[in-house]
Amino acid sequence: MKRSLPIILCCVLLGGCRWRQPDHLPEIEFSKVPIADAGGGAQLGIIEGRAIGARPGQQIVLFARSGAWYVQPFADQQFITILPDSTWKSATHLGTEYAALLVEPGYLPPAKTDSLPTPSGTVIVVATTPGEARLLVPMFWQSWWFRLTGGFACIFALVASYRLRIRHLTRQMNVRFEERLAERMRIAQELHDTLLQGFLSASMHMHLAVERLPDDSPVRQSLDHVQQLMERVIEEGQNTVRGLRSITADSLNLEQAFSRIQQELIIPKEIRQKEIGEQIEFRVIVEGKPRPLHPIIRDEVYRIGREILVKALRHSGARGIEIEVGYAASHLRLIIRTEGYGIESEAMQPGLDAGIRERAERIGARIKVRKRSKTGAKIELSVPGRIAFEKRAGAGN
Amino acid sequence: MSDQNNIRVLCVDDHPLLREGIAAIINHQPDMLLVAEAANGSEAMQTFREHQPDVTLMDLRLPGMNGIDSLIAIRAEFPEARIIMLTTYEGDVEIQRALEAGARGYLLKSMPPKELVEAIRQVHAGKKRIPAELAAHLAEHMGDESLTEREIEVLRHVSGGNRNRDIAERLFISEETVKVHIKHIMEKLGATDRTQAVAIAVRRGIIQL
Numbered sequence: 001m002k003r004s005l006p007i008i009l010c011c012v013l014l015g016g017c018r019w020r021q022p023d024h025l026p027e028i029e030f031s032k033v034p035i036a037d038a039g040g041g042a043q044l045g046i047i048e049g050r051a052i053g054a055r056p057g058q059q060i061v062l063f064a065r066s067g068a069w070y071v072q073p074f075a076d077q078q079f080i081t082i083l084p085d086s087t088w089k090s091a092t093h094l095g096t097e098y099a100a101l102l103v104e105p106g107y108l109p110p111a112k113t114d115s116l117p118t119p120s121g122t123v124i125v126v127a128t129t130p131g132e133a134r135l136l137v138p139m140f141w142q143s144w145w146f147r148l149t150g151g152f153a154c155i156f157a158l159v160a161s162y163r164l165r166i167r168h169l170t171r172q173m174n175v176r177f178e179e180r181l182a183e184r185m186r187i188a189q190e191l192h193d194t195l196l197q198g199f200l201s202a203s204m205h206m207h208l209a210v211e212r213l214p215d216d217s218p219v220r221q222s223l224d225h226v227q228q229l230m231e232r233v234i235e236e237g238q239n240t241v242r243g244l245r246s247i248t249a250d251s252l253n254l255e256q257a258f259s260r261i262q263q264e265l266i267i268p269k270e271i272r273q274k275e276i277g278e279q280i281e282f283r284v285i286v287e288g289k290p291r292p293l294h295p296i297i298r299d300e301v302y303r304i305g306r307e308i309l310v311k312a313l314r315h316s317g318a319r320g321i322e323i324e325v326g327y328a329a330s331h332l333r334l335i336i337r338t339e340g341y342g343i344e345s346e347a348m349q350p351g352l353d354a355g356i357r358e359r360a361e362r363i364g365a366r367i368k369v370r371k372r373s374k375t376g377a378k379i380e381l382s383v384p385g386r387i388a389f390e391k392r393a394g395a396g397n
Numbered sequence: 398m399s400d401q402n403n404i405r406v407l408c409v410d411d412h413p414l415l416r417e418g419i420a421a422i423i424n425h426q427p428d429m430l431l432v433a434e435a436a437n438g439s440e441a442m443q444t445f446r447e448h449q450p451d452v453t454l455m456d457l458r459l460p461g462m463n464g465i466d467s468l469i470a471i472r473a474e475f476p477e478a479r480i481i482m483l484t485t486y487e488g489d490v491e492i493q494r495a496l497e498a499g500a501r502g503y504l505l506k507s508m509p510p511k512e513l514v515e516a517i518r519q520v521h522a523g524k525k526r527i528p529a530e531l532a533a534h535l536a537e538h539m540g541d542e543s544l545t546e547r548e549i550e551v552l553r554h555v556s557g558g559n560r561n562r563d564i565a566e567r568l569f570i571s572e573e574t575v576k577v578h579i580k581h582i583m584e585k586l587g588a589t590d591r592t593q594a595v596a597i598a599v600r601r602g603i604i605q606l
Contacts, residue, residue, distance in 0.1 A: 174560065181592055182558020188599075192458075193412065196485060200506045201418030207510045208425050234507050238485060295592060390590075 025119075026053035028060070028100045028127035031087075036131025037094035038066065044073070048089045051082045051102055051125075058102055058124065060088045061109045064095030068114050072098075075111040079103075099128045166386045169364040173387065177296050196237045203230045254293060254334075255325045257302050259284045261309060281320040281339075288327035292390040297332070297383060300363045304356055305334055308379055312338045332388035334381040363387060403430040404521045407450035409441040409467065410434075410483070411459055415506065419454060419483075422510045429517065438462030438470065445471050445478070452517050455500075457484035457491060458605055465491070465498050472499050479520050483513075487531050488602020489538040502526035542585050544603060551578040553604050556595040 029052065034045025051060060060080040062072035071078050072092040080090045092098065099116050101109070107122035117123045140146055206227050213220050293301075305323065312321060320339035326332070360367040365383040406429055408419050416434050423431040432448045435441040437459050445453065453471070457464040464482060471478050481502035482495045492503050501520040504513060508528065516526040527535075544552065547568075554564040561579070565572040579591070586601075588594035598604045 177591075178558045178560050181556065181595065184592075185556050185558070185595070192485060197412035197415045197506075200485070201412075201414040203507070204418030204422050204510055208421055211425075211510075231507070238507070292589075295590065 024053060026051060026055070026058070026102055026125055028052075028102055028125050030098070030100070030127070030129045033098055033129050033132050034092060034094055036096050036133060038096070043094045044091045045094055046089065047072075047092045047098055047100075048087065049100060050086050051088060051100075052086060054082050054086065054102055054124075057105050058082065059105070060090075061101040061103050061107065062090055062092055063099040063101070063109075063113070063116060064093050065097040065099070066093070066095045068112050069099060069116055070095070070112050071109045078109050095131065097128055097130050099126065101126050166364065166384060169387055173294060173296050173363070177294075180296065191237060196234065199230060199234050199237065203227065203234060206230060253290060254298055254301060255284055255286050255290070257298075258305060258323050258325065261306060281322075283322045285322065285324045286327075287324055287333075290325075291327050293332065293388055294390055297363055297388045300359060301332070301334055301365075301381065301383065301388075304359050304365075304367075304381060305336065307356055307359075308336050312336070312377075328385070330385045332383045332385065336379045337376065338379075339376045403428055404452055404517060405430055405432045405448065405450045406517060407432060407441070407444060407448060407453040408434050409436075409438075409453065409459065409464070410456040411436045412456075415456075419513075422513060423517075426514050429514065436460075438464075438467035441467050442470055442474075445475065449475070451479065452521050453478060453480045454483045454504075454517075455480050457482055457486075457495070457602075463605065465495050465500075468495065468500060469498050481516060481520055481526070486600070486602065487534050488600060489535050490543070491602030492527070492531055492535050494602075496527075503531055504528065505531070538601065544582060544585055544598075548578050548582050548585075549598075549603060551575060552582055552594065552598050555579065555591055556598070556604055 028049060030047070030049040032046060032048035034047060037043060047062060049060075051058070060082060061078055062080060063069040064072050070093065073090055080088050082088050088100075101107075101117070101123055102125040103109075104122040104124065116126055116128070119126055206223065210220065210223050210227060213223070309321065309323075320337075322335075322337040324333070324335040324337075326335065357367060360381060363383060364387050365381050367382075368380045370378045370380070406423050408416055408423070408431060410416050410419070413436075416436075420431050420434070423429045432450050433444040435444045438461055441453070441455065441459075455464045455468055459467060462470070464484070468480050468482070471480065479501045480499070481504055482491075482500045483504050483506055484491070485506050487505060495503055502516050502525060504516055504526070505528070512528065519526045550568065551564055554567060559567070561572050561575045565575045568575070579594075582598075583589070583591075583594050586594050586597045586603075588597050595604070
């Protein structure tokens with residue numbers, strides 16, 4: 001009995017070993033899996049893993065899933081040897097999922113199968129793993145900081161290009177301003193040289209002629225009148241030359257100048273009144289606090305506005321006109337609303353496309369024409385504040 | 398009527414039409430005679446030597462040497478020369494300069510001929526003649542800080558349509574210095590921008606067209 005204990009123990013142990021063996025089935029681990037891909041013949045990846053508890057002679061068979069399962073890496077190369085340290089490694093075509101089978105010698109894997117075999121017979125273990133998600137490790141351009149930086153860079157580039165354009169326009173404006181100043185000087189000089197001197201001389205002659213007339217001469221009165229007229233012309237000429245005034249309402253601000261347009265365009269208005277018997281409603285509105293404008297901008301905006309008004313009055317038969325001059329912090333805005341006679345805003349478009357649009361572009365302004373109703377139109381011109389306003393705020397009188 | 402009793406007048410003006418008008422006025426007067434005409438400063442000098450007129454009517458703006466410089470040149474040779482400046486504008490700086498240079502009178506071309514001939518007679522009689530309106534204009538700017546030579550030079554370039562950078566290049570100074578000059582000019586003239594500064598300067602006769 002005493003002798004049998006070790007044997008029994010041995011048997012129990014051995015039996016236990018044998019008995020416990022099914023619990024200790026070999027395992028397959030994946031340590032490296034290629035990315036998940038629809039698969040195809042072209043792309044290969046590396047698959048690696050361990051076969052824990054595999055017995056000598058057992059081998060690994062790999063499958064990759066691309067719809068069906070295909071044996072890997074090639075149909076004529078189906079078995080992968082497990083190295084002494086229990087690791088295995090192979091190339092594989094890409095698939096959405098990967099499977100590794102631990103098989104006994106004698107297993108014949110199919111080249112292609114719709115479903116993997118289950119562990120039985122020569123197939124000891126079947127392990128599957130999905131392919132690595134593509135975006136699991138985002139590339140640097142996918143990271144939030146890269147995108148943020150990119151966003152900032154874009155914004156910065158936009159701002160920079162905008163500022164560059166503004167600076168370019170401002171410089172152009174200054175050049176044109178100087179040119180205009182020189183031109184005015186030249187015109188003034190010519191006025192002084194030709195018209196004014198001629199008028200002065202003519203006036204002198206006229207004075208002498210009038211002096212020679214007897215006091216009761218019937219022509220004396222009319223000649224006196226001519227003389228007064230000439231004096232007025234001379235005086236106006238002198239003022240023009242001295243003040244270097246341009247023909248447009250130079251010393252006026254924009255809204256004053258626009259208010260005066262009404263008087264300038266009074267002739268067509270009167271004609272229309274006679275023809276149609278209707279009054280044109282004309283209003284000038286100021287939005288915001290008026291700020292001193294760059295002289296060139298004031299002139300240009302005035303001219304653009306004037307051109308639009310003339311078109312509105314003459315061609316589209318406007319009945320009502322409202323001009324809004326808006327001084328905002330970031331821009332100067334001119335809105336002209338017309339209430340017409342059925343000739344719609346399209347009638348103004350061709351003209352706007354050519355001359356007025358070009359003018360607007362030159363001063364960096366945007367112009368929009370919108371049909372408000374069947375008969376009305378709204379034309380909006382907006383000039384960036386940096387261009388429109390003079391830097392010395394409050395320097396004006 | 399002999400020439401001896403007549404006031405002999407020389408007219409200096411570069412505009413033929415205007416000279417014609419003045420000739421008509423002078424020759425219409427029983428006591429005056431237009432002895433010669435000149436169209437510029439050097440011609441004025443020559444004709445003055447030749448004719449030695451009693452009274453000279455001198456346009457302020459002449460091609461080449463201007464009226465005031467011509468006046469100075471003539472008076473350097475003939476200190477007793479009686480010269481009346483005749484101009485289109487009433488710039489206080491020009492009036493002042495002309496009077497300092499020894500002009501006996503300062504008249505506007507737009508004044509009635511009666512005033513012109515009256516002034517010629519007075520100046521011929523040894524008096525000075527400045528119309529009241531011009532005197533008032535002169536008084537208005539009395540004591541104003543005047544522009545320096547350099548500032549006037551800068552302003553002249555501004556009126557010629559030059560940008561600060563161009564002015565700096567031409568005067569061999571930095572752009573910053575030009576800016577400072579322009580700032581001072583605007584302050585002294587009470588101008589808010591370049592155009593206004595030029596306009597004021599032209600009006601007051603600080604620069605000429």
